[in-house]
Amino acid sequence: MNLATAKTTRWLGRWLVLAAGTLAWQVWADWRHSAFFPPPSAIGAQMYHLWFSGPASYLSLTPSATGNILPSLARVAAGLGIAVAVGAPLGIAIGRSAAVSGYLDPLLHFGRSIPAVALVTVFIVLFKLGDQMEVAYIAFGTIWPILVNTIDGARTVDPLQVETARVFRLSAGQRLTKLIVPATMPKFFAGLRISLSLSLVLMVVAELTGSTDGIGYLINNASNSYEMTEVWAGIVLLGILGYGLNAALLGVEHHVLAWHRGARRLTN
């Protein structure tokens, strides 16, 4: 079997498992007629009805889609954006200074050990209900994996690469942009992947507690009025979003870290 067919087979296999699982759920739900576990066909129809049956001028999005899915995605983007903008430079600065990272180590491990879910109330008190609280909450929760991994990456830049920079007398700016930042990238992306999946969790948690729109709000609302099919539609949507965002990040990483995979494969 050649490589292309092997790849296709693997790809088919993966989706076959998903299809079989969905089918089993369908058969089971049709047989049980449980109010709490609607069949996938009903969930799919509900999703279509709720979000994707809008006018063509809005890419078929309904007001519920633009009013809930987009705000949620915007919060995730803003929160993660802040976490990256603060966490990555800070992580590099801390990682490159043995003294600073020594002092901050206990604080960092304390900070990242606190489950952000336990801090919702604190954030509501600090930021009041609203977008600012949700964004700040996502940013706080997702900064730790980025920070800790970036510190680790910046600290473990190969000493010979650093010595090479010294003997060829690269300027401070060159050392940063041509050595430290690229060398830190693989660890940074490892952290970002964790933060991305975390950001969806935090988004839902923040929206459950007192938002007036968003996917979390929608699920909460539906569950309060026992609209189980709508609850499930929200859950499935979150799964799809998580999968899509992760795939997009992997795509970016694949491109940015092409050198890393190449060098790894050839030296190991």
Place this chain on the structure above:
Amino acid sequence: MLEVTDLTHVYGRGSGRHLAVDGISLQADQGELVSIVGPSGCGKSTVLRCIAGLLPPARGTITVNGTAVHGTVPDGLAVVFQDYSRSLYPWLSVRDNVALPLRRTRRGRAQRRGDAQQALAAVGLDDTAHRYPWQLSGGMQQRVAIARAIACDPVLLLMDEPFGSVDAQTREDLEDLVLRLRRDRGITILLVTHDIDESVYTGDRVIVLTGAPGRVRADLAVQFPEPRDQITTKELPAFVQLRTEVSRLIRGQQATADR
């Protein structure tokens, strides 16, 4: 050109104290290739790192072109490390690796690229500019490292066991490449090696170090008809005699130590 006087270096302190190099003096004239050979652990690399300014020596003075070096990298210096796979940056293309040190020379971008391309041509790698180091064989990667070193027109080139990680055939090719570059460009080269044949074949002078702590055991002048050749030079009686002498200096000293 290069003047090292009474270089001494100690690693660690207290009970972990380890005297690596003890009172080494040596000099190299303009355009000379001096090879330093010695058993492993004789502090060869320590000497090189002190000269490169990567390590401030505990005692002694180093001057390059009349300027003292003490933990600062001297002007016009380039280094080729043994471990090319780690010393070349995997995220930069071959040409960008070679052009990287050129930025501080204040040349324009186009000229830096041209100079990098020329240096690559000088080591026989014209057509690899857009590839990445890890896509090349070990010998080719070390050629890239040599190109990077010569691209900025160094006056002093330090080579730390540069051919220790490549196969024998490639090693001979690279030795000849270094001899040719030295001849064409008049660079002063200090080449550290543990390979006796290599030290004799490449050197205008061979400095033999004793094992830990490193001291200068002998400073031998080498005179073979130029240009040297891997086959004809190595079958000269003078070559055989010299390599035997170096071998005896290194082994004899070890035999004394074992007794």
